[in-house]
Amino acid sequence: MGAIAVFDIGKTNVKLFAASPDGVLLEHGSAPNQVREGPPYRHHDLAGLEDWLLDGLADLGTRHEIEAVVACAHGSGGVLVGADGAAMPMIDYEQAPPPEIDADYAGIVGSYRERGSAVMLGTAHLARQMLWLERHWPAEFAEARAFLATPQYWAFRLSGIAAGEVTSLAAQSHLWASAEARPARLVDRRGWARLMPPMRSAFETLGPLKPEFVRRTGLKPQTRILCGIHDSSANFYRYQAAGLADLTVVSTGTWIVCLTDRAGIDFDVEKPGRACNADVLGRPMPGMLTMGGREFSLVARGEAGPADEETVHRLVAGRTFALPSFGPDDGLFPGTAREGRFVGPLADDPQARFTLGVLYAALLAAECLADLPPAATVALDGGFVKEPMFGRLVAALLPGTRVLVNHDPYGTATGAALLAGHETRRGPAPFDAEEPARAGLPDLSSYRSQWRDLSRRMETVS
Structure with a gap:
């Protein structure tokens, strides 16, 4: 061919x-x-x-x-x-x-x-x-x-x-x-x-x-x-063509888009961010989406990276939070559009702002995943994975789940190209990804619980 x-x-x-x-x-x-x-x-x-x-x-x-x-x-x-x-x-x-x-x-x-x-x-x-x-x-x-x-x-x-x-x-x-x-x-x-x-x-x-x-x-x-194909389904297909299943893909950019091949969603119930797409064979793919990239930009406020481990420890220990939502979209928390705010001792520290933005984006991704049926493997790709700390933080927020980081910046195009061999392919398509390091990061479970409670309180107040 x-x-x-x-x-x-x-x-x-x-x-x-x-x-x-x-x-x-x-x-x-x-x-x-x-x-x-x-x-x-x-x-x-x-x-x-x-x-x-x-x-x-x-x-x-x-x-x-x-x-x-x-x-x-x-x-x-x-x-x-x-x-x-x-x-x-x-x-x-x-x-x-x-x-x-x-x-x-x-x-x-x-x-x-x-x-x-x-x-x-x-x-x-x-x-x-x-x-x-x-x-x-x-x-x-x-x-x-x-x-x-x-x-x-x-x-x-x-x-x-x-x-x-x-x-x-x-x-x-x-x-x-x-x-x-x-x-x-x-x-x-x-x-x-x-x-x-x-x-x-x-x-x-x-x-x-x-x-x-x-x-x-x-x-x-x-x-x-x-x-031809929808871009998110094309990106998911590149993992399917590689033989992966029991999988949720988290694609990042302006939007954080999560799609899974797992069943179990009640589609009579509408929730913020919930969607239902389809794979190339027409099977339903439950999904979640939120404007994570836009939110990250508004939190980071132009401060340069990279995110660092020491600042993550300081943010978590001091309970400094970015609380949704900073942009014009409610995202996962109805009524919070343009109500985003910072709380905690590092709230006004510009040197912590980039790392706080990455941590906030990881929390948004984990919140999307929490509304989907659990999958054995979560694959991260797109713009956010250029920042190594994002993959590490998502992995730390998902103990017990296999997390992969795929650095291919053009997964949609890769998946679309693989369609041409769909009917003749005899084995898995090539695929390369890595597992991010979790060691060295603080336990995020209580920090995440508090962030979620404060975010829902923002929703109630708004």
């Missing part, structure tokens, strides 16, 4: 990777994911992005024999499409819809079991985007052929084949009841089933690259276009 091209679409930036069939990333380029203010609303520049993608594929093709192309993306992007392309611009999910759309959406979205996530701000849910388009652009909506999540939009543009895909729809689209592996009831109630194309697996080949793009890129006509 030749190289795999992975198109990774983030909210702020996009990346194009070349990877080996076993997921080793060979090279990549990146560019801003440009947003236009309008009209008709703030939207992504799909035409400019397509030019960048095709030029990038042509460039990669001069150094690698590209065998397949696969897209992965966050879960809040979707495109209304016609016969060959976008029927309406792709909404920037941070764009607020008109107030009446928000009000109407609250009445149609259904129970937590139906939606699998909280009702979030802006247009973070594909169903809310569809409602807005249907109400304000009825002619274009009526003539559209499909509404596609971002990975499937790019698969459609490259292959000409429209498909639905479970990991993308299970990621807060509110179009898919993940816990029951079926479309949400609002799809039929709204008459939107006609816009939901047949479901295909993330690893399936939809078709070859369209002839016009073969000519544009110079890639071979038989280049396979895979259906």
Whole structure:
């Protein structure tokens, strides 16, 4: 098998990777994911992005024999499409819809079991985007052929084949009841089933690259276009492909996102941060998420690292705490948005602030894990693991649990690339991780209990 091209679409930036069939990333380029203010609303520049993608594929093709192309993306992007392309611009999910759309959406979205996530701000849910388009652009909506999540939009543009895909729809689209592996009831109630194309697996080949793009890129006509995948599910898949199970993955960045293959969550009960995604085979993946990266930045206040062991001891012994929430999101503690504060003897010490931020982030990660069924292994990856103390602190907060730190900074792209060999792989994909050192850190059990009590008291007061 030749190289795999992975198109990774983030909210702020996009990346194009070349990877080996076993997921080793060979090279990549990146560019801003440009947003236009309008009209008709703030939207992504799909035409400019397509030019960048095709030029990038042509460039990669001069150094690698590209065998397949696969897209992965966050879960809040979707495109209304016609016969060959976008029927309406792709909404920037941070764009607020008109107030009446928000009000109407609250009445149609259904129970937590139906939606699998909280009702979030802006247009973070594909169903809310569809409602807005249907109400304000009825002619274009009526003539559209499909509404596609971002990975499937790019698969459609490259292959000409429209498909639905479970990991993308299970990621807060509110179009898919993940816990029951079926479309949400609002799809039929709204008459939107006609816009939901047949479901295909993330690893399936939809078709070859369209002839016009073969000519544009110079890639071979038989280049396979895979259906594509949600970014968090792609990252989880790289562990599945390596043979790991009984597993929770904690991915860190702007968001701390926890996903597990363990069952046992009651999806009739909604809790702050709780979500339900799906893996590549459509199985429910309970999850938790909170804006840990944003919170860390507001606690650290620009102070430089690294975190150090001595300061951890001083913070714990003196009972200095960062109490949620510092950003505009309640996170795991309802009613605490922008109410975050510091208490304890080192609260005003700038030299302790970075280490306090890392400790706070580790506590948030542990709090997310506490709401999920326990797994034998917890794997940490993403931006936070660049700071060694984060992995050590999470491990110290989880005595008796095997904790692994994965330093691959591009796990989403690695997992997406591995999809190309899903149907032919005969053994585990390569995987390298380490267990963080727990020795030398203080016992965090009572500190964690006190932090949790104080945080819940903040919730009550707020």
